[in-house]
Amino acid sequence: MTLTATKSSLEEMLDSLRRRDGEKPKDLPPSLPTRPTSKARLPRARRALPDNLKVDDVNVKGHRRKGSFGNKKMKIDVESPYIVKSEEKIMSEELPQCPVPKSANSTASVSPPPGELEHDNVAYYIKKKLNVWCRQPKGKWELGTIQSTSGEKASVSLLNGNVMKVSRLELLPANPDVLEGVDDLIHLSYLNEPSVLHNLQFRYSQDIIYSKAGPILIALNPFKDVHVYGNDLLSDYRQRTIDSPHVYAMADAAYNEMIRDEVNQSIIISGESGSGKTETAKIAMQYLAALGGGSCGIENEVLQTNFILEAFGNAKTSRNDNSSRFSRVVQLANGERSYHIFYQLCAGSSPDLKERLNLRMASEYKYLNQSDCMTIDGVDDAKNFHQLMKALDVVRMSKEDQEHVFKMLAAILWLGNISFNAADNENHIEVVEDEAVTTAASLMGCSSQELMTALSIRKIQAGKDTIAKMLTLRQAIDTRDALAKFIYANLFDWLVEQVNKSLEVGKRRTGRSISILDIYGFESFQDYELDGVDWTKVDFDDNQECLDLFEKKPLGLLSLLDEESNFPRASDLTLANKLKQHLNANPCFKEEMGRAFSVRHYAGEVLYDTNGFLEKNRDPLPSDSIQLLSSCTCELLQLFSKTLNQSQKQSNSFHAGSLDSKKQSVGTKFKGQLFKLMNQLESTTPHFIRCIKPNTKQLPGIYDEDLVLQQLKCCGVLEVVRISRAGYPTRMMHQEFARRYGFLLSEVNTSQDPLSISVSVLQQFNIPPEMYQVGFTKLYLRTGQIAALEDKRKQFLHGIVGIQKCFRSHQARSRYHELKNGVKTIQSFIRGEIDRRNYGVMLKSSITISSEKIEEINAVIVLQSVIRGWLIRRHIKGKDRFKIYPENARPRRKSRSKIPEVKVIYYTHLIFEISTKLNTYFLKVLIL
Numbered sequence: 001m002t003l004t005a006t007k008s009s010l011e012e013m014l015d016s017l018r019r020r021d022g023e024k025p026k027d028l029p030p031s032l033p034t035r036p037t038s039k040a041r042l043p044r045a046r047r048a049l050p051d052n053l054k055v056d057d058v059n060v061k062g063h064r065r066k067g068s069f070g071n072k073k074m075k076i077d078v079e080s081p082y083i084v085k086s087e088e089k090i091m092s093e094e095l096p097q098c099p100v101p102k103s104a105n106s107t108a109s110v111s112p113p114p115g116e117l118e119h120d121n122v123a124y125y126i127k128k129k130l131n132v133w134c135r136q137p138k139g140k141w142e143l144g145t146i147q148s149t150s151g152e153k154a155s156v157s158l159l160n161g162n163v164m165k166v167s168r169l170e171l172l173p174a175n176p177d178v179l180e181g182v183d184d185l186i187h188l189s190y191l192n193e194p195s196v197l198h199n200l201q202f203r204y205s206q207d208i209i210y211s212k213a214g215p216i217l218i219a220l221n222p223f224k225d226v227h228v229y230g231n232d233l234l235s236d237y238r239q240r241t242i243d244s245p246h247v248y249a250m251a252d253a254a255y256n257e258m259i260r261d262e263v264n265q266s267i268i269i270s271g272e273s274g275s276g277k278t279e280t281a282k283i284a285m286q287y288l289a290a291l292g293g294g295s296c297g298i299e300n301e302v303l304q305t306n307f308i309l310e311a312f313g314n315a316k317t318s319r320n321d322n323s324s325r326f327s328r329v330v331q332l333a334n335g336e337r338s339y340h341i342f343y344q345l346c347a348g349s350s351p352d353l354k355e356r357l358n359l360r361m362a363s364e365y366k367y368l369n370q371s372d373c374m375t376i377d378g379v380d381d382a383k384n385f386h387q388l389m390k391a392l393d394v395v396r397m398s399k400e401d402q403e404h405v406f407k408m409l410a411a412i413l414w415l416g417n418i419s420f421n422a423a424d425n426e427n428h429i430e431v432v433e434d435e436a437v438t439t440a441a442s443l444m445g446c447s448s449q450e451l452m453t454a455l456s457i458r459k460i461q462a463g464k465d466t467i468a469k470m471l472t473l474r475q476a477i478d479t480r481d482a483l484a485k486f487i488y489a490n491l492f493d494w495l496v497e498q499v500n501k502s503l504e505v506g507k508r509r510t511g512r513s514i515s516i517l518d519i520y521g522f523e524s525f526q527d528y529e530l531d532g533v534d535w536t537k538v539d540f541d542d543n544q545e546c547l548d549l550f551e552k553k554p555l556g557l558l559s560l561l562d563e564e565s566n567f568p569r570a571s572d573l574t575l576a577n578k579l580k581q582h583l584n585a586n587p588c589f590k591e592e593m594g595r596a597f598s599v600r601h602y603a604g605e606v607l608y609d610t611n612g613f614l615e616k617n618r619d620p621l622p623s624d625s626i627q628l629l630s631s632c633t634c635e636l637l638q639l640f641s642k643t644l645n646q647s648q649k650q651s652n653s654f655h656a657g658s659l660d661s662k663k664q665s666v667g668t669k670f671k672g673q674l675f676k677l678m679n680q681l682e683s684t685t686p687h688f689i690r691c692i693k694p695n696t697k698q699l700p701g702i703y704d705e706d707l708v709l710q711q712l713k714c715c716g717v718l719e720v721v722r723i724s725r726a727g728y729p730t731r732m733m734h735q736e737f738a739r740r741y742g743f744l745l746s747e748v749n750t751s752q753d754p755l756s757i758s759v760s761v762l763q764q765f766n767i768p769p770e771m772y773q774v775g776f777t778k779l780y781l782r783t784g785q786i787a788a789l790e791d792k793r794k795q796f797l798h799g800i801v802g803i804q805k806c807f808r809s810h811q812a813r814s815r816y817h818e819l820k821n822g823v824k825t826i827q828s829f830i831r832g833e834i835d836r837r838n839y840g841v842m843l844k845s846s847i848t849i850s851s852e853k854i855e856e857i858n859a860v861i862v863l864q865s866v867i868r869g870w871l872i873r874r875h876i877k878g879k880d881r882f883k884i885y886p887e888n889a890r891p892r893r894k895s896r897s898k899i900p901e902v903k904v905i906y907y908t909h910l911i912f913e914i915s916t917k918l919n920t921y922f923l924k925v926l927i928l
């Protein structure tokens, strides 16, 4: 398969963009002011620092704390999200027609993408000495100012001092300095290629690797540690004290939407090999794991799973030392390695394990030594093997299962070493019975003979008879390799299943999930129309025709491939002819010479050679091999063959008669998996991250403009920004919108109808009508609108919480004082009593006093009792009157007890009072 991204198709795409830009959708302002209507000055590029600026407020690496000065994002915190702050107003007054965004939320004022300089505009640009982008002969863009024009030519003075004459078509408007390095491309006044590239480069040069392109997060691979991760930043993003673009912010948005809308989410990460998808996925996982429960250890578990998945799923390629790869067990190119796990196992297993697996050095296995590359600079395979063992323990894989996994890996390596001898003159072979066969067979749990038969003979059903046919060398090698690939693929799937099982705790708790995957998708605009929305249609490159080319039935490429795979006499040439015959009418298909054809994909044109298509599409694992696997004593192999049989039965019930009644083609399997994935995705809210590789050398600090531009175009980032500005990317059901924002209404809406509540909310906050569309079922909002409402909602909730706090604290304080006073009274009462009772003892224990003093105290106590007795006797006559009787022990002679209970309490108080006074008196005496 050769990739030929022809210039013509890219140019065509660019032209279509230009043509569209020329049409200028009616809801968008012109690309440049035709005439200045204000004499006001342009905004200064650098504003003076405010007096109250604190150094802490301005973060390095583009991490802007909310409300801090010095960031590029034009977002401001204002009372109403739709009221423009004075400074911003001045800016827009100064540039009445130049579309500088008023705020992050007001996107209607931005212009459409690249437009050539119009005649009127050129005069304005010359007069105001405004910067323009000027294309250099080699295609690079340079900043400069137009000095003069003559016909279609313009004389441009470049920043480096050179003056050059260029066609006006080679000039594009540049953004004002104030927009340099904005964190969302959507805020650029001019969304032309050089402006976008410059903006990303400006940020990249300051190690700000994340930017937004409307709803998409762009991540430029820094190829170095840029210190923008870790627990501190993680909690900053969680608490929303930082809102600059970051994977954390996107993961946080996904998490919040999952909780808010009760809908599963997906984070879809796309990009070229080596652009940083895996790293980005890990960063997102790190954030979600920390949210999901750092306390119960799941964070560590999630991060450990990465180690397992990378060991088994990644390999070194020429583009990336740690590339996620498929199917590279049996074939390797020079400079590349097979999956890391094979090298780790050979380098790091203990002598015991080595002996059990009869393991050799990596260089002794043919599956590994066909490439000249055995090690990776800076990577220690043995150390990584020990880390892998720990990770397997963390995901609770039993030692027995771990042993099974290592056995399967060793079996694969030994299978690769099996060789064949010619058996006759007809190119038939027989297996060489050597150490490779015996070890592979013993690791798999079958006899050497069984394995040798499966690799050299194929049984064919002819009516009721079974005929044994000897294999040719090619067939035998294919069978051996297919067996190795099958075992590895199933082992990997099984591992993923084990890992998922061990992580399922979280899912059981919430019932919701966030999936992270490497794929790219497009927005569908159909539902706008279905919902009765009158909107300015945004033209965009739809790849439906290309999708039809592949999967339309009965005459799609995959169906035709399956059909041809069923013809015994079919060849790759007959397949190519069939494709040309049936698919020529599709504009995405192009005939080529011989067995070749081209497909016009969204990203560019790809030339395909049908060589080997049929063989690869047929089921690569013969039924003899499947039988062998099911008879092996190794539990994992039995499980794999059982799973294979089940999936074949299932697919046969769905696709009866599609291929031969037993086998499912690779194409059909792939299509089935893709549809399953799409179905899963469709039930989620997607969040897109586009990873960009700034250079092919895998080095920091190098920004290759052409390479970046190509990647931006291939995945349609510029399209998405343009569509986001012109479209309504946020949709919400009226019920949902009313439930979430209805309470913000200052007047109660009597109708209680969600649609009218939604409209009242929009009106209350003066959302301009061009910022939304009201559908039958949903509300459609332009970019940034929901964020503004969310801010408003948050402010409102803060206010409510503030009032609640005040009221509750007042309540709590009053209650506290009441209790405190009560406690004080009881305490003083009890303490007095205790003090009185223990007075002598306390004195003895805590103060060192002489025996004379003790005698003195005793004398005082005696005196006290005498005085007390006298005082009481003087006040009250009759000793029974002073007794406090328990409830159930009242005196029998009630007639003699005439004092009411109140009086008893009074007297008791009196006694206490007197004795307290006496105590105080005597204490004073003692201290003196």
Ligand SMILES: Nc1ncnc2c1ncn2[C@@H]1O[C@H](COP(=O)(O)OP(=O)(O)OP(=O)(O)O)[C@@H](O)[C@H]1O
Pocket: 221, 222, 223, 224, 225, 226, 271, 272, 273, 274, 275, 276, 277, 278, 279, 280, 320, 321, 322, 323, 324, 325, 691
């Ligand atoms: N955010 C980042 N910070 C620092 N280095 C990074 C970052 N992202 C990627 N890299 C570097 O780039 C290399 C390649 O990244 P990664 O393996 O994630 O690419 P990929 O897109 O997954 O590639 P493939 O498709 O081949 O699997 C990493 O090994 C790492 O050195």
